[in-house]
Amino acid sequence: MKVFKSTRSFQLWFACFIFSVSILLLMVFLSMKEIYLQIGFPPGGIPHYLLKCLFIFSTCISGIYLIHSKFRNKGDTAIAAFFSLAITFVYGLLSSEAKYTAFTSHRKLQ
Helix, strand or coil: CHHHHHHHHHHHHHHHHHHHHHHHHHHHHHHHCCCCCCECCCCCCECHHHHHHHHHHHHHHHHHHHHHHHHCCHHHHHHHHHHHHHHHHHHHHHCCCCCCCCCCCCCCCC
């Protein structure tokens, strides 16, 4: 029974890793075309930068779990965790927030 739980957990983390990497690649491609994703409206929504950070974080966490489940070595897991968190931190420092422009009409609607 324990093998089933371990295999099921590995499949779940692998799916999470693939989904996160796919969304990150989509976001990078769209960013190159100057299209930014967000949830909600700009004043109160979740901006592109935060979505990208969340997907990077989920990619790091699922990648660390996959490395740990493959090698079962705490040293390899610690090294992977350190590099993943360092890359996330450096990305957070170097990336910039998207600039939004709100267009308004001078004409009043009746």
